[in-house]
Amino acid sequence: MNHLKTYALLAGLTALFGAVGFMIGGTGGMLIALAVAAVMNLFAYWNADKMVLSHFRAQPAESVRDPRVQAYVADTLALAQRAGLPAPKVYVIDNPQPNAFATGRNPENAAVAATTGLLAMLTREEIRGVMAHELAHVKNRDTLTMTVTATIAGAVAMLANFAFFFGGNRNPIGGLLIMLIAPLAASLVQMAISRAREYEADRIGAEIGGDPEALARALQKIEAAAHQRVNMDAERNPAMAHLFIINPLAGQGADNLFSTHPSTRNRIAQLMQLAGGTGRAPQPAAAPGPWGAPPRQPGPWG
Template sequence: MNHLKTYILLAAMTALFGGVGYLVGGTGGMLIALVVAGAMNLFAYWNADKMVLRHFKAQPLEPGHPDPRVRAYYEDTMALAQRADLPPPKVYIIDNPQPNAFATGRDPQNAAVAATSGLLGLLSRDEIRGVMAHELAHVKNRDTLTMTVTATIAGAVAMLANFALFFGDRDRNPLVGLAIMFLAPIAASLVQMAISRAREYEADRLGAEIGGEPEALARALEKIEAYARQRVNVDAERNPAMAHLFIINPLSGRGADNLFSTHPNTRNRIAQLSEIARRFGRPTMSAQQASNTGPWGARGGRPKGPWG
């Protein structure tokens, strides 16, 4: 169902692009905008992983790390990748108190996953496995490619909207041009965000299958969102365009309108995972009344990561 939603939203984005191009007054401007936006996003497709990892100051990990928490995170990620029939990803850690994680890379052969020190300090080991299974699901689904395509079309729509005001049909009411300039990019952004939300639901579903612990992922999402609201991710705030990469919106500390959120409501995600847990014959969050304490952190306490 989530794949179907993505295809429908991609079709809507393409239709919006074609409609704005027609209103501009022909195919010439539409093709130029598409070529420019495509070139920009093609560069991002090949280099986005390096730019993202550099922006968040991610440090690569190797086997045998001296910190047992970091070592377990690395080893569990490799084991989950093998279970998902994926090539071994590059594993990174980010020295950041906000608990969060993301995956990047243009394809499974060039994938990288990263977790913050805050995440390792807050979650129990099974919850971290649930998070990494979710990130590997993004890798398996090639979500980077999907989001690059939507970014390409959204960028082209924005360019065409600007062309509409200055180079559109001179006989058209100027207010129409202004409406296109402001409303078309907003519409494209909303569709882009809807696609991102659909991909999160799908990654939760597949991640639950890869890790086999949907209830652990549900607990992790609840904890991450609660702490993310308390700790501002400065690096994410500097570049909000990267927010969609993370498992939970890293901008939650500043508040976000649901309409413009790149992530689905966490309660809805937990409800989906609870249903999957029932199908697995596993206890749900409400049933098991699980303690949120783990070997690396506890609810209500200050999460401690590998850097204290």
């Protein structure tokens, strides 16, 4: 997906915000909603990364005295240098669900974050693969688009509820339709923006990390664990789900009929093709080890 199409989708998301405003207050409501959307876009440009990191209670990784966290920081900085990127800020999120994301308005102000669950479950090589994927998002300048999309999509859902309660008095059927359709439309836009970018980040991440199979193994393990561990911070704000390498809402199953992420199986098949393999999935994931204990999967951490 090229940048022009992405910007067109973002414009459509902003227009949807204005349409909901029209439902609430007519032309005046639409103009106010569009003005609010413009302010939100500007605010998100400068502050959305801080909002995301704060929402998930991320802490600077350098403050965590754990050998695996230190290895994670060192490897991420080395991968950034290999990709020709400025050194990103590196964070850890205390959450048992294995996952990771990147954020920031540009490569000079980028941040990457991994959960404690991810650092406990994956081998060092697999963690490198995941962080190479996240740095690919930074290199492609996806992080700003994805974070602004999360901000606007969340606002659309909130405004749709206002449309029902405050605009529905004049047209209750229309208010109900807006309440149901607007968040769904916002989710569809998120899907259109996110899915192609994940495939591209997998491809470029494999080039940065130099080990497509390690990223494929990591995706398989994260996908399996996401169904077993609920990320409550993500559940409280589903609009941020598309920021993660694997859908963090997977623990709720039926709630994610319209996933912002492409099929993990298809992503693994693509990575195995890049590795020159047969396209078969890697071996099943071993049982995860607890945070703070040595990982059970083979592979050196030193």
